[in-house]
Amino acid sequence: MGALKSTPAPIEHHDLSEKTGFSLRQIRVLHKRFKQLSDGDDVLRREDFLGISSLKYNPIRKEIIEAFFNRRNFSPSCEGRANEIDFEEFLVVMSHFKPPCSKMTDEQRKNIRREKLKFIFNMHDSDGDGLITLEDYRHLVEELLSRSGALGKETSRAIADAAMFEVARTVGHRDPDEFYEGITFEHFLKLLSNFDIESRMNIRFLKTDVIPGCRLG
Amino acid sequence: MFSRMAPRGRSGLGRSLAELGLLLLAILVLLDGTVLSLEAATSSEIDTHEGKPGTHKNTSKKSFPVLGIKYDDVSVPFEISLWVLLASLMKLGFHLIPRLSNVVPESCLLISVGLLVGGILKLARDEVPPVLSDRIFFLCLLPPIILDAGYFLPIRPFVENIGTILMFAVVGTLWNAFFVGGLIYAVCQIAQDKYSEIDLSNIGILPCLLFGSIISAVDPVAVLAVFEEIHINELLHILVFGESLLNDAVTVVLYHLFEEFMESGSVSAVDAILGLVSFLIVALGGVLVGAFYGILAAFTSRFTSHTRVIEPLFVFLYSYMAYLSAEVFHLSGIMSLIACGAVMRPYVEANISHKSHTTIKYFLKMWSSVSETLIFIFLGVATVEGEHHWNWVFLTSTVVLCLVARVIGVVGLTYIINKFRIVKLTTKDQFIIAYGGLRGAIAFSLGFILHSEHKKIFLTAIITVIFFTVFVQGMTIKPLVELLAVKKKHEAKRSINEEIHTRFLDHLLTGIEDICGHYGHHHWKNKLNRFNKKYVKKILIAGDRSKEPQLIAFYHKLEMKNAIQMVESGGGSKLNSTFPSTVSMQNIQPKIHSPPSARPSERALPQLTKGREEEIRQILRTNLQKTRQRLQSYNRHTLVVDPDEEGFDDLILKKRRMMELDWKVCKTSSHKSSNAIYSQAYVKPGAENVPTIKIDLASPQSPDSVRLLDEVVQDQGLTMSLPSSSSRAYKTSGKDDGRDQQKLLRCLSDPGPDVDDDEDYDDDEPVPT
Numbered sequence: 001m002g003a004l005k006s007t008p009a010p011i012e013h014h015d016l017s018e019k020t021g022f023s024l025r026q027i028r029v030l031h032k033r034f035k036q037l038s039d040g041d042d043v044l045r046r047e048d049f050l051g052i053s054s055l056k057y058n059p060i061r062k063e064i065i066e067a068f069f070n071r072r073n074f075s076p077s078c079e080g081r082a083n084e085i086d087f088e089e090f091l092v093v094m095s096h097f098k099p100p101c102s103k104m105t106d107e108q109r110k111n112i113r114r115e116k117l118k119f120i121f122n123m124h125d126s127d128g129d130g131l132i133t134l135e136d137y138r139h140l141v142e143e144l145l146s147r148s149g150a151l152g153k154e155t156s157r158a159i160a161d162a163a164m165f166e167v168a169r170t171v172g173h174r175d176p177d178e179f180y181e182g183i184t185f186e187h188f189l190k191l192l193s194n195f196d197i198e199s200r201m202n203i204r205f206l207k208t209d210v211i212p213g214c215r216l217g
Numbered sequence: 218m219f220s221r222m223a224p225r226g227r228s229g230l231g232r233s234l235a236e237l238g239l240l241l242l243a244i245l246v247l248l249d250g251t252v253l254s255l256e257a258a259t260s261s262e263i264d265t266h267e268g269k270p271g272t273h274k275n276t277s278k279k280s281f282p283v284l285g286i287k288y289d290d291v292s293v294p295f296e297i298s299l300w301v302l303l304a305s306l307m308k309l310g311f312h313l314i315p316r317l318s319n320v321v322p323e324s325c326l327l328i329s330v331g332l333l334v335g336g337i338l339k340l341a342r343d344e345v346p347p348v349l350s351d352r353i354f355f356l357c358l359l360p361p362i363i364l365d366a367g368y369f370l371p372i373r374p375f376v377e378n379i380g381t382i383l384m385f386a387v388v389g390t391l392w393n394a395f396f397v398g399g400l401i402y403a404v405c406q407i408a409q410d411k412y413s414e415i416d417l418s419n420i421g422i423l424p425c426l427l428f429g430s431i432i433s434a435v436d437p438v439a440v441l442a443v444f445e446e447i448h449i450n451e452l453l454h455i456l457v458f459g460e461s462l463l464n465d466a467v468t469v470v471l472y473h474l475f476e477e478f479m480e481s482g483s484v485s486a487v488d489a490i491l492g493l494v495s496f497l498i499v500a501l502g503g504v505l506v507g508a509f510y511g512i513l514a515a516f517t518s519r520f521t522s523h524t525r526v527i528e529p530l531f532v533f534l535y536s537y538m539a540y541l542s543a544e545v546f547h548l549s550g551i552m553s554l555i556a557c558g559a560v561m562r563p564y565v566e567a568n569i570s571h572k573s574h575t576t577i578k579y580f581l582k583m584w585s586s587v588s589e590t591l592i593f594i595f596l597g598v599a600t601v602e603g604e605h606h607w608n609w610v611f612l613t614s615t616v617v618l619c620l621v622a623r624v625i626g627v628v629g630l631t632y633i634i635n636k637f638r639i640v641k642l643t644t645k646d647q648f649i650i651a652y653g654g655l656r657g658a659i660a661f662s663l664g665f666i667l668h669s670e671h672k673k674i675f676l677t678a679i680i681t682v683i684f685f686t687v688f689v690q691g692m693t694i695k696p697l698v699e700l701l702a703v704k705k706k707h708e709a710k711r712s713i714n715e716e717i718h719t720r721f722l723d724h725l726l727t728g729i730e731d732i733c734g735h736y737g738h739h740h741w742k743n744k745l746n747r748f749n750k751k752y753v754k755k756i757l758i759a760g761d762r763s764k765e766p767q768l769i770a771f772y773h774k775l776e777m778k779n780a781i782q783m784v785e786s787g788g789g790s791k792l793n794s795t796f797p798s799t800v801s802m803q804n805i806q807p808k809i810h811s812p813p814s815a816r817p818s819e820r821a822l823p824q825l826t827k828g829r830e831e832e833i834r835q836i837l838r839t840n841l842q843k844t845r846q847r848l849q850s851y852n853r854h855t856l857v858v859d860p861d862e863e864g865f866d867d868l869i870l871k872k873r874r875m876m877e878l879d880w881k882v883c884k885t886s887s888h889k890s891s892n893a894i895y896s897q898a899y900v901k902p903g904a905e906n907v908p909t910i911k912i913d914l915a916s917p918q919s920p921d922s923v924r925l926l927d928e929v930v931q932d933q934g935l936t937m938s939l940p941s942s943s944s945r946a947y948k949t950s951g952k953d954d955g956r957d958q959q960k961l962l963r964c965l966s967d968p969g970p971d972v973d974d975d976e977d978y979d980d981d982e983p984v985p986t
Contacts, residue, residue, distance in 0.1 A: 033734050054731040054740070057747065060721065064728040097729055099639050120718070123725075144720055144768060159772045163713045195715050199640045200722060203729055203737060 131182030331597015361584035367558030398429025430471035436657030503549035507556025515564035
């Protein structure tokens with residue numbers, strides 16, 4: 001932490017702090033990391049992420065990187081994908097992983113939950129049409145299992161099918177005539193209603209320290 | 218861990234059975250009494266007989282004894298069996314009385330029975346055998362309970378909350394010990410009770426501290442017994458329970474420390490530091506010993522594929538050895554046992570057969586259940602037996618101080634802990650944690666082996682505290698939980714979606730941490746997992762299973778459970794009840810990038826109605842069962858091939874078929890176009906694509922029987938015979954029939970996924986009995 005200068009934070013940081021809810025210190029640390037990843041540039045591109053060595057082992061690496069460039073994560077009204085992001089957008093994506101504050105009303109808790117689940121939903125929904133289809137789900141399970149060697153596509157397909165089946169069942173009785181196109185966001189919320197995502201999807205930013213060794217390459 | 222549900226609607230019968238039970242109890246007790254006195258009588262007879270050998274021989278010739286009583290040889294096992302039988306009958310009896318088990322926790326009932334039995338024995342013989350000797354307790358009764366707890370410990374919540382648990386266990390227990398010990402000393406000095414025969418001010422500070430350390434530890438047996446009946450949420454359960462397990466190290470160290478100090482008579486600063494060092498050694502040493510034996514057990518289980526029958530024995534033996542080895546070196550035996558069970562479980566379960574897994578589970582549950590029952594009964598008996606020194610001042614102040622110490626400790630620690638936790642502990646949580654700090658038999662046994670001049674008064678006080686916590690706190694905790702509306706455990710089944718998302722979240726968070734450049738705990742966890750997968754699993758797990766990821770194991774386990782459910786719900790006749798909705802896979806449409814014109818036609822109805830599906834299933838079922846009946850194999854070294862287990866695999870096969878059926882029935886083809894599309898799209902006429910299931914029965918012959926199954930099934934031509942029989946069944950228009958046949962062909966020809974009927978891999982939730 002000795003690298004932090006004692007100069008006053010720029011005005012943008014104050015604005016960002018208000019917008020995303022991070023403290024000034026956290027913003028400074030993340031800014032430093034941003035600069036490190038982008039090689040001093042003002043925008044981050046996909047290639048910059050690919051340089052992080054420890055990300056290599058991650059089976060869902062591609063989805064994570066895509067999530068940073070997915071405009072829907074910047075604000076609810078945006079659509080499509082970006083090719084490069086600036087610091088503000090980087091922060092907005094990171095803010096999805098903030099730990100919840102201790103005193104929250106139920107309303108706030110629900111909102112935070114929605115936000116986090118929407119982030120995950122966007123990650124699953126690869127074509128951005130608001131539905132997670134069976135193909136998307138199959139792809140997801142395949143990726144999760146991709147690190148385990150030659151286990152065959154059939155098992156991952158079976159798991160994805162079973163999961164989809166379960167969703168359809170949970171969501172309720174449907175007319176046999178109707179086809180179930182895919183999981184909508186509302187169904188997704190209902191499906192994971194028992195999953196306490198607001199306490200699990202967190203990174204402890206309080207002690208974030210950019211360790212010089214953990215860098216690109 | 219045990220679900221104790223009262224039976225309903227048989228109260229009349231229950232009452233008479235309970236009375237019968239009590240009658241039986243009385244008979245047993247009297248029998249015990251008379252048998253023991255008979256033993257005394259026969260021994261005296263023998264004495265007199267031998268006293269005058271010479272004269273006897275001369276005078277009369279003894280006739281051949283047709284029926285004699287020789288109790289000596291079997292006395293010890295006989296008595297032990299009698300006690301265990303009594304305990305089990307009592308347990309049976311309680312559950313036949315429906316209302317009682319809802320109001321009063323079992324531990325209270327058992328202690329009462331113990332009191333009763335102790336009283337009867339005392340009256341009958343004027344002397345009660347000291348049954349709760351510390352050797353029996355620590356060597357025979359305690360290990361099964363702890364092993365059961367350790368083996369089925371839910372690792373994820375335990376590790377996630379380990380910081381909190383350690384805080385409560387270590388700091389909390391230390392605080393309790395010193396607070397109670399110190400203040401009791403103060404009370405002793407101040408109180409002057411002219412009517413009691415003990416001079417309290419004689420009790421020095423060290424004995425008081427020793428007493429404090431004994432009584433401050435929360436007891437795992439009592440906590441388990443009470444908490445598992447109230448079904449509280451997982452977090453609180455693991456906090457209190459984890460604390461009760463880990464505070465053993467603290468108790469052991471404090472106990473030995475104060476005992477040493479008492480003997481040597483003086484304390485110095487060096488001793489205090491040595492005490493601290495000793496604590497670290499006791500705790501870490503215990504864990505290391507346990508982990509060592511756990512790894513040995515895992516390694517051994519890798520080679521047991523040919524001798525499945527003794528697999529459970531290895532698990533039990535290694536664990537017991539871990540416990541005993543730790544006790545040899547005065548390390549914490551409980552922590553060693555927990556570490557052994559937790560370390561060996563993932564590897565052992567990947568190696569052993571399904572039957573061995575079931576055996577281990579049920580043996581552990583059975584032994585721990587019996588142990589627990591015996592402990593409480595003996596506690597009751599020992600209460601009646603011992604000499605007590607009643608000193609109201611001492612007793613009431615002990616109880617009050619324990620409660621106060623616990624409350625202050627919990628509140629203070631939570632305040633500090635909440636600064637570091639994401640999910641804070643609320644006041645309700647704190648109350649339950651404080652209220653759940655029950656004392657039990659461990660405290661009693663430790664008191665029993667004291668070598669102090671004040672032993673009797675200490676023992677009385679310990680018993681009082683135990684009784685108070687078990688009776689008062691144990692009975693009232695359930696209504697309080699209801700009153701405070703504390704979150705209960707959800708009994709919901711773990712869904713596969715949640716499992717997928719748990720894994721997904723793990724990877725996501727690790728990825729984000731890497732992007733931030735932050736070495737958080739996800740990063741280290743990930744590294745540990747990778748190390749585990751790369752090196753450890755290869756060594757400790759036999760064969761292919763070392764590569765199986767948890768998601769797949771979870772999925773197989775779920776399949777197995779569903780199959781078991783199907784068996785229990787009547788062999789598939791109520792299949793639809795497992796999937797109660799009208800949704801079947803036919804409704805789940807994969808997104809096809811087909812031209813828009815094809816879309817409306819895809820929405821046509823499936824041709825098979827529910828009735829037809831049911832008939833198809835029926836036919837499949839009967840065909841499969843006919844096949845199965847030929848394949849019984851028996852070998853002395855294997856267990857008899859269990860027809861039920863055959864049934865499971867059967868049903869998994871069936872279920873897969875059904876899912877495929879539903880799924881395929883209305884696949885993405887247009888109905889307007891004719892059979893041409895079908896024959897073009899799905900060319901396989903399917904004799905060779907019958908799904909295969911590799912079954913791992915407890916038998917080296919199993920691969921053969923499986924292969925036999927495949928051949929038979931293929932020979933029977935399941936795939937081919939079906940359409941003709943089904944078309945016989947439903948006489949509709951020819952065109953429909955044609956389509957149906959094609960569809961069925963398609964269904965059955967689709968190669969289902971390869972399933973390895975493997976054993977449970979990840980048994981995170983407590984297993985209900």
